[in-house]
Amino acid sequence: xxxxxxxxxxxxxxxxxxxxxxxxxxxxxxxxxxxxxxxxxxxxxxxxxxxxxxxxxxxxxxxxxxxxxxxxxxxxxxxxxxxxxxxxxxxxxxxxxxxxxxxxxxxxxxxxxxxxxxxxxxxxxxxxxxxxxxxxxxxxxxxxxxxxxxxxxxxxxxxxxxxxxxxxxxxxxxxxxxxxxxxxxxxxxxxxxxxxxxxxxxxxxxxxxxxxxxxxxxxxxxxxxxxxxxxxxxxxxxxxxxxxxxxxxxxxxxxxxxxxxxxxxxxxxxxxxxxxxxxxxxxxxxxxxxxxxxxxxxxxxxxxxxxxxxxxxxxxxxxxxxxxxxxxxxxxxxxxxxxxxxxxxxxxxxxxxxxxxxxxxxxxxxxxxxxxxxxxxxxxxxxxxxxxxxxxxxxxxxxxxxxxxxxxxxxxxx
Amino acid sequence: xxxxxxxxxxxxxxxxxxxxxxxxxxxxxxxxxxxxxxxxxxxxxxxxxxxxxxxxxxxxxxxxxxxxxxxxxxxxxxxxxxxxxxxxxxxxxxxxxxxxxxxxxxxxxxxxxxxxxxxxxxxxxxxxxxxxxxxxxxxxxxxxxxxxxxxxxxxxxxxxxxxxxxxxxxxxxxxxxxxxxxxxxxxxxxxxxxxxxxxxxxxxxxxxxxxxxxxxxxxxxxx
Amino acid sequence: xxxxxxxxxxxxxxxxxxxxxxxxxxxxxxxxxxxxxxxxxxxxxxxxxxxxxxxxxxxxxxxxxxxxxxxxxxxxxxxxxxxxxxxxxxxxxxxxxxxxxxxxxxxxxxxxxxxxxxxxxxxxxxxxxxxxxxxxxxxxxxxxxxxxxxxxxxxxxxxxxxxxxxxxxxxxxxxxxxxxxxxxxxxxxxxxxxxxxxxxxxxxxxxxxxxxxxxxxxxxxxxxxxxxxxxxxxxxxxxxxxxxxxxxxxxxxxxxxxxxxxxxxxxxxxxxxxxxxxxxxxxxxxxxxxxxxxxxxxxxxxxxxxxxxxxxxxxxxxxxxxxxxxxxxxx
Ligand SMILES: Nc1ncnc2c1ncn2[C@@H]1O[C@H](COP(=O)(O)OP(=O)(O)OP(=O)(O)O)[C@@H](O)[C@H]1O
Ligand SMILES: [Mg+2]
Numbered sequence: 001x002x003x004x005x006x007x008x009x010x011x012x013x014x015x016x017x018x019x020x021x022x023x024x025x026x027x028x029x030x031x032x033x034x035x036x037x038x039x040x041x042x043x044x045x046x047x048x049x050x051x052x053x054x055x056x057x058x059x060x061x062x063x064x065x066x067x068x069x070x071x072x073x074x075x076x077x078x079x080x081x082x083x084x085x086x087x088x089x090x091x092x093x094x095x096x097x098x099x100x101x102x103x104x105x106x107x108x109x110x111x112x113x114x115x116x117x118x119x120x121x122x123x124x125x126x127x128x129x130x131x132x133x134x135x136x137x138x139x140x141x142x143x144x145x146x147x148x149x150x151x152x153x154x155x156x157x158x159x160x161x162x163x164x165x166x167x168x169x170x171x172x173x174x175x176x177x178x179x180x181x182x183x184x185x186x187x188x189x190x191x192x193x194x195x196x197x198x199x200x201x202x203x204x205x206x207x208x209x210x211x212x213x214x215x216x217x218x219x220x221x222x223x224x225x226x227x228x229x230x231x232x233x234x235x236x237x238x239x240x241x242x243x244x245x246x247x248x249x250x251x252x253x254x255x256x257x258x259x260x261x262x263x264x265x266x267x268x269x270x271x272x273x274x275x276x277x278x279x280x281x282x283x284x285x286x287x288x289x290x291x292x293x294x295x296x297x298x299x300x301x302x303x304x305x306x307x308x309x310x311x312x313x314x315x316x317x318x319x320x321x322x323x324x325x326x327x328x329x330x331x332x333x334x335x336x337x338x339x340x341x342x343x344x345x346x347x348x349x350x351x352x353x354x355x356x357x358x359x360x361x362x363x364x365x366x367x368x369x370x371x372x373x374x375x376x377x378x379x380x381x382x383x384x385x386x387x388x389x390x391x392x393x394x395x396x397x398x399x400x401x402x403x404x405x406x407x408x409x410x411x412x413x414x
Numbered sequence: 415x416x417x418x419x420x421x422x423x424x425x426x427x428x429x430x431x432x433x434x435x436x437x438x439x440x441x442x443x444x445x446x447x448x449x450x451x452x453x454x455x456x457x458x459x460x461x462x463x464x465x466x467x468x469x470x471x472x473x474x475x476x477x478x479x480x481x482x483x484x485x486x487x488x489x490x491x492x493x494x495x496x497x498x499x500x501x502x503x504x505x506x507x508x509x510x511x512x513x514x515x516x517x518x519x520x521x522x523x524x525x526x527x528x529x530x531x532x533x534x535x536x537x538x539x540x541x542x543x544x545x546x547x548x549x550x551x552x553x554x555x556x557x558x559x560x561x562x563x564x565x566x567x568x569x570x571x572x573x574x575x576x577x578x579x580x581x582x583x584x585x586x587x588x589x590x591x592x593x594x595x596x597x598x599x600x601x602x603x604x605x606x607x608x609x610x611x612x613x614x615x616x617x618x619x620x621x622x623x624x625x626x627x628x629x630x631x632x633x634x635x636x637x
Numbered sequence: 638x639x640x641x642x643x644x645x646x647x648x649x650x651x652x653x654x655x656x657x658x659x660x661x662x663x664x665x666x667x668x669x670x671x672x673x674x675x676x677x678x679x680x681x682x683x684x685x686x687x688x689x690x691x692x693x694x695x696x697x698x699x700x701x702x703x704x705x706x707x708x709x710x711x712x713x714x715x716x717x718x719x720x721x722x723x724x725x726x727x728x729x730x731x732x733x734x735x736x737x738x739x740x741x742x743x744x745x746x747x748x749x750x751x752x753x754x755x756x757x758x759x760x761x762x763x764x765x766x767x768x769x770x771x772x773x774x775x776x777x778x779x780x781x782x783x784x785x786x787x788x789x790x791x792x793x794x795x796x797x798x799x800x801x802x803x804x805x806x807x808x809x810x811x812x813x814x815x816x817x818x819x820x821x822x823x824x825x826x827x828x829x830x831x832x833x834x835x836x837x838x839x840x841x842x843x844x845x846x847x848x849x850x851x852x853x854x855x856x857x858x859x860x861x862x863x864x865x866x867x868x869x870x871x872x873x874x875x876x877x878x879x880x881x882x883x884x885x886x887x888x889x890x891x892x893x894x895x896x897x898x899x900x901x902x903x904x905x906x907x908x909x910x911x912x913x914x915x916x917x918x919x920x921x922x923x924x925x926x927x928x929x930x931x932x933x934x935x936x937x938x939x940x941x942x943x944x945x946x947x948x949x950x951x952x953x954x955x956x957x958x959x960x961x962x963x964x965x966x967x968x
Contacts, residue, residue, distance in 0.1 A: 426679075427678065428679075473679075485677065486675055487764050488761075
């Protein structure tokens with residue numbers, strides 16, 4: 001056993017020194033390898049933490065939202081629905097919501113206008129919910145509303161805007177923002193505050209507005225609301241309650257939060273997967289490059305292996321040497337790529353592919369992601385990069401290792 | 415004692431370039447003797463030497479080493495026998511560039527997993543014996559031809575082999591160095607080692623210490 | 638299909654493993670056909686060289702198989718949010734029939750590859766390739782299994798449909814299509830299972846030690862170690878997990894490899910896998926003790942295998958007992 005370890009030490013030492021002797025050749029490979037790992041890792045870290053961020057934020061969103069659908073299209077909801085819903089067994093509370101999209105011609109962006117609920121108690125009732133894999137409570141406090149306002153009161157004629165809007169329009173607290181209402185009048189609303197940066201993924205394009213102003217802007221009658229949020233007593237009854245709502249109000253469409261979450265998951269998984277599929281061409285090119293590097297042994301290398309075999313190294317010793325060589329290169333590239341990607345995504349805001357992955361409009365959020373990496377991501381990354389490299393080099397390694405030992409007797413000149 | 419029976423070695427069998435390098439060689443090489451193989455270029459000396467030294471296997475025929483049949487052994491076993499029994503000195507020093515003389519000399523012992531400290535002592539002693547101890551930490555590129563060859567001799571001896579095989583060892587040496595080489599060979603014999611040399615060089619095959627000269631021609635041994 | 642990076646990684650691993658093994662089996666078949674140790678012909682020399690390639694491939698496959706087993710569970714775990722009713726890997730694997738079949742095949746193939754390496758190691762010790770035919774026959778048996786595994790795994794992942802909101806009435810489509818952990822194993826009574834586990838483990842260890850010391854009862858040990866392996870897996874589901882989670886109803890064999898439980902599952906499973914491979918290895922090698930070229934080393938090697946198997950099982954038992962004793966769960 002001892003001599004086996006000693007032998008591996010000798011072989012690793014020799015491998016390291018022979019890698020260093022061929023710096024130029026190996027640095028090229030290493031740089032490319034690191035780059036591949038870096039790009040893949042950045043992509044994965046990015047989609048993963050954005051997914052997580054979104055999930056955390058959605059955890060604070062209402063469990064069930066009920067919309068009205070007319071001819072397959074989302075329509076305004078009569079306020080009477082509220083009583084019908086409240087009467088359903090299992091419903092703890094229900095509250096109406098008023099919100100809508102507003103297209104700003106000036107900056108060509110869509111805002112989300114929202115009337116903050118008057119009594120926050122309706123949306124956030126504290127009770128215990130058993131959640132599998134409860135996320136660390138670091139990011140979002142469940143009891144806080146999404147749109148956190150630093151105590152500023154919203155009055156008629158004022159708005160509170162999200163950071164994205166503020167950036168885009170270059171306005172701040174105290175400025176006026178003009179809106180074109182449904183009947184063609186211009187409404188000038190005063191910005192009294194901006195939203196906290198905490199949950200910018202959701203609130204970036206958000207504008208908080210009073211109910212009065214909202215109805216004036218969109219021309220919505222008093223007896224209509226956009227949709228309703230519902231809180232149920234027992235989370236496991238959610239599907240039953242949703243079915244009951246659907247039955248009582250045939251035109252209503254209940255949407256369960258977990259379904260939004262699931263959709264979100266799929267979309268981000270799909271995006272991440274898509275990027276990898278696109279990127280697989282690059283991985284393939286790299287694998288071919290690695291194959292080529294490994295099989296195109298220089299005369300010097302062939303000679304070296306020939307000498308080793310002549311002086312008493314066995315084929316499997318040479319294979320072991322090459323294995324260590326691959327391991328050293330792979331691990332170096334893997335860890336540098338991962339570390340670089342970590343810095344890139346979590347400390348520098350992934351400048352390289354933010355636009356591609358977020359796919360938001362001009363108003364895209366500018367927030368820093370909470371660093372989050374787990375073993376699953378690293379294993380996946382390992383499989384997607386190190387595995388192809390390793391496999392691509394097996395046959396070339398074996399070829400190199402089976403050079404005839406007596407070839408050393410036929411080397412001439414230097 | 416090495417015995418060869420009906421050794422044939424065919425290269426590229428079945429191809430148009432098929433070539434029989436050795437054709438039915440029978441030979442016995444006695445222990446503790448200096449044997450020289452001579453013959454014209456291309457007559458198969460190196461090929462025969464590589465078969466004797468367990469570096470390659472004959473296409474047909476049997477090789478016995480100290481009574482043990484080694485022809486059909488797997489490469490693993492052949493290598494094991496080779497590194498413990500044979501020391502090789504090549505026409506070229508065949509040192510690996512970029513690492514020190516000491517490391518080069520220790521190379522054959524790496525797969526055996528000997529303790530590093532002991533191995534170092536052995537290697538340094540060997541280098542000292544051939545008067546190149548002061549070069550142990552230089553790069554091999556800086557060595558002169560004679561020094562490089564002596565380094566390769568130390569490497570051949572690192573696992574303390576009982577048989578030394580040298581293929582045209584003096585081809586690149588001037589006559590002074592060649593004499594020096596023959597002195598080293600004489601010392602081997604005094605230590606009880608068997609030496610097999612191929613050479614075109616009269617300085618080698620006419621030397622007084624040589625016990626036996628074998629002539630090869632066209633892949634066969636002349637008697 | 639669910640286009641998820643981890644799913645892609647899984648499929649990639651599966652295809653690579655299949656490819657490597659089929660490639661190896663192809664040359665293995667050539668070796669079976671043309672092998673002639675007495676010949677010095679070039680063909681024979683080439684075949685002998687190929688044996689190095691094949692061992693290298695199998696070595697890599699073995700490692701890959703182990704890694705991909707864990708990756709597979711990870712993947713199943715990370716896909717849970719996509720499926721209504723799935724709480725962890727167990728639920729996701731239940732999404733289709735293939736889920737658990739793939740898992741079982743993965744474990745089986747890992748063990749087979751491990752046994753091949755054991756056989757290969759023994760063969761390499763003989764000077765006349767004593768086990769070469771058996772070795773490549775075994776390879777020919779393993780290859781189809783790996784291919785089946787790959788096909789099933791593809792079917793499993795490609796056939797997945799996430800329950801996402803449809804454009805119509807979303808909530809009504811949320812059917813409870815994935816049963817929770819309702820497998821029969823979980824419902825095995827925990828306490829009798831605990832006694833069975835310790836009882837069989839005791840027999841296994843005793844037989845192993847007896848074989849190690851006296852050299853008798855090797856086959857018995859090989860069989861017992863396989864039985865023990867299965868019992869241990871069942872026990873993980875039935876009661877070991879309960880003590881680790883400290884919940885009287887959580888039976889999942891997968892959550893224990895997650896961060897929340899300090900990755901304790903890795904250690905448990907590695908010990909178990911190591912134990913079963915070396916344990917069955919004993920039985921595989923026993924018939925060859927009389928082969929001339931192996932006589933001298935094989936007995937020693939089999940002894941070492943048996944000892945390491947026993948020690949690994951012992952470590953497993955110790956770890957399990959530790960978990961039980963220091964668990965806050967009282968049954
Ligand atoms: N790998 C090979 N493939 C094909 N032919 C070979 C191979 N190795 C050697 N030969 C041929 O075998 C013949 C014998 O070669 P060998 O090197 O043994 O000759 P030699 O007696 O050592 O010659 P020299 O005195 O020039 O060194 C030569 O004609 C050579 O071309
Ligand atoms: Mg020659």
